[in-house]
Amino acid sequence: MIDISSSEEHDFSTRARDNQARLTATLRHCYDFVVCRAGASGSVVARRLAENPEVQVLLLEAGGSDEAEAVLDPALWPTNLGSERDWSFQAEPNPHLNGRQLPLSMGKGLGGGSSINVMVWARGHRSDWDLFAEEAGDASWGYDNVLDIYRRIENWQGAPDPQYRGRGGPVWVEPAADPSPIAHALLDAAGEIGIPSFAHPNGRMMEGQGGAAISDMLVRDGRRHSLYRAYLRPWLDCPNLTVLTGALVHRVVFDGRRAVGVKFLHAGQVTTVGASFEIVLSLGAIQTPKVLMHSGIGDSAELGRHGIPVLQHLAGVGRNFQDHVSFGCTWESAEPIAPRSSGSEATLYWKSRPDLDAPDLLFCQVEFPVPSDRTAARGVPAHGWTMFAGLAQPASRGRLRLQSADPSATMAVEADFLSDPADMTTTRACVALCRALGNAPAFRPFVRGEAMPGDLKGDALDLYIRDAAVTYWHQSCTAKMERDAMSVVDATLKVYGVDGLRVADGSVMPRVTTGNTQAPCAIIGERAAEMIQKEHGL
Template sequence: MTNATSSEDADFAIRARDNQTRLTARLQSQYDVIVCGAGASGSVVARRLAENPEVQVLLLEAGGSDEAESVQNPALWPTNLGSERDWGFQAEPNPHLNGRQLSLSMGKGLGGGSSVNVMVWARGHRSDWDFFASEAGDPAWGYDNVLSIYRRIENWQGVPDPQFRGTGGPVWVQPAADPSPIALAMLEAASQIGIPVHDHPNGRMMEGQGGAAISDMLVRDGRRQSLYRAYVHPWLDRPNLTVLTGALVRRVLFDGRRASGVEFVRGGQVTVAHARAEVVLSLGAIQTPKVLMHSGIGDRAELGLFGIPVRQHLPGVGRNFQDHVSFGCTWEYAEPIAPRNSGSEATMYWKSRADLDVPDLLFCQVEFPVPSEKTAARGVPAHGWTMFAGLAHPVSRGSLRLRSADPLAPVAVDTEFLSHPADMTTARSCIELCRALGNAPAFRPFVRGEAMPGELNDEALELYIREAAVTYWHQSCTAKMGRDDMSVVDAALRVYGVEGLRVADGSIMPRVTTGNTQAPCAIIGERAAELIKQAHAM
């Protein structure tokens, strides 16, 4: 960084801080649009709307600042789990996991998940977006249009590929820099077992059967580049964008059928802000349906249990819960190899059955051991690597339930992982492929041997799968877009049955995308902003 650049950054920081201090000290009673949640989607919506200087935007975030070394340093991402930057959601005991109760970490703070995740940029498969378009009845959600948005928003730093990658956008994307020899060994091992290797994972690789590649990451000059940093941070000195942290949204307020504002808690005080045009919920797949239900939008019978007046009967709110469930397989290093970058530099998507046309398995290599609380008891090597392998298209569906009429009380999350027998069948294939990969010749110079699971018979393998299962932290689909009776939003992300209220986050996915969900959430934010601007001539 040059002295001139450093000086410019310092000047901007002062200007932005002073501007936000003024704006938050004198909150307006009314804004054009209120965006709830400064995560991967909400950050995009707020920035895109604020690009019009005539539009007043209020961005509410329950958490705090992202200015922490644990956020900015890619290697420290695990330290955010369980911290104040994690909502700390806890799933209900799951009988299909032998009664285990999983932690469901989700980012709380500026950037949301994009400030605490592993920084992987995975666009989703062509089939995902075409499925979205089919469910919505709108080709604008299809792969071809989405690809054009990706090209527009990326600032790609890898091998030029103009058919698939863009270079002028706000999102700095680069291949993992100087990857570990263990990551390169993974690509070689994939090739050895017949899986194609690609220059990057976000082009042709995700239009067909899948393959392996060095991961794309949101890291620049060794620092995390969250979607908040990409979109909102450069706009903090603008007079029409107010970013308010520590603001926990309790419910949406209505004037008749129209969303008129939100009620939020900050510093122990309940505050109301009104919206002239729209309210946008970008609170994530747990908080968004929770706020909808406390606002009277949900299943009539469930709302009635807690005396919540029904604004709109939408039985799909909180249903269709999906996540990528993972099963860690671990190998011991012959000699310690220090993790590089985020400690996850290689990725793979492949098929559990030869007759499939698209990948249904998701693999992220992690350059240190990642056991579950159960498999840790099997013995974890001091130095090793893990194939964090899981189901890209789980069949099981979970749900969220209110526990109380109190908006501050937590919801019950039933993940229902492995409740559908098909998922256990796919999980077995996943483990088999994982072991074939990790035991391939490419790894022999680096590993002493397989630590777990090893060769297991049918019952022992099933037990291992149930004990190893953990979340990929890709919670989604709880306010799905579609046209059936369980859909919550339409193709324009408008909540059915009311006006002036949209949802823009991972909860609108009809099914979870193939791969990490950060990049698809950026697309959801871009689409939401486009639709709002069109609706209000912004």
């Protein structure tokens, strides 16, 4: 018997491949829109614009295909870190982390981070979106409108919850399938210390003080369902969408103060392509500020150090860098328990202080040991699990600096994790809560004992924290959407002071959202496309 679905998939793949081969063989001199990077936001923007058959869209992606088992098999996500699918950025040495340099992974290829991450779908807290609306001066960024968008774009596979979840959208979201017993133990442990559990983590749980739940995942039929696969891949056979991989964006080209094209490197040649309507930068929180700076948009002193002519002074380009920082606490298993799916199936958000009305701590259970480069020396159990917990709302802020006028040179990332003393206070509370959870009665059938940190106090605890700190790879906020002197884009994501240029990625967040960032980046892409379509009558 012929498998119709397999036959249809094969036919589509052939059409899409042949169509893209034709479209990329001879690029047009000019497109209506040029979108830079096929990540969590760029994939959304390009798809939504290309839904109008009269609009010609070019999508430039520096990386390559997502057709790799390391991408598609949820269990293999760690193998992408440090691979050709990772930009492999590195932060500068940080005195607040005992001089350590942390790797800052970011997806490179179709799907961007959504093709190499842990596949968790976390919408952010009500307070995040209401803050965005307040800072932007636009109520449509607020939680109520964003909730409507989430319901529209989801294809929710869990128990029906029409108040919060949608069906029929492009994004296949399902609860982690057949979770590990230690995932359920985390929910039981949370209840033992007074933290409520919820049917899913993307509804009522993220409107108040937080709670615990089995994670929502972008996994379909046991395979990764990245935002590229959700939005963009189904459109690859369309004649008005050109997706060019291996295309490294150098800078935006201007005619006066209007963006009219993009200069990029492809197949060893520097090429310029025009945009008759707009250019959208969706390059992420490190590459977007870099391209802005090389285009003459940024702090005039920073540009002047490298002889880059200033087109628009915007002091906030590359400032306000934020990320979620984690401090792994690990337990040794009584008996080996093999990780399931992605190895991260339960999540928890809670408060470091009772007086807070929203969570400031983020917990993702990982079903294997996750030491840092330093804490590995303390002894890692052969079998165990990690409470990958950290700061959902860090107070510390970093910045990016150019190291050269050469667009191929890397940026200096001064992440400055734990530079604000408030973060150390919050982290101590975070570690204490980790230990209370992991040592709760619910885990006793599954663990032999706590491997690290143990009952550390004072300077010994602070040393552990600084040695244990790693990042969730949620880099954001370096081209923020606000109305102050350090803002880079307005409420419509247009870059201040120039025309024809928008930013749509995690860099526009005024503050990092509470939780994993790919779902909020999808919202940023949806909002950008909606505003572009409205302005140009598409």
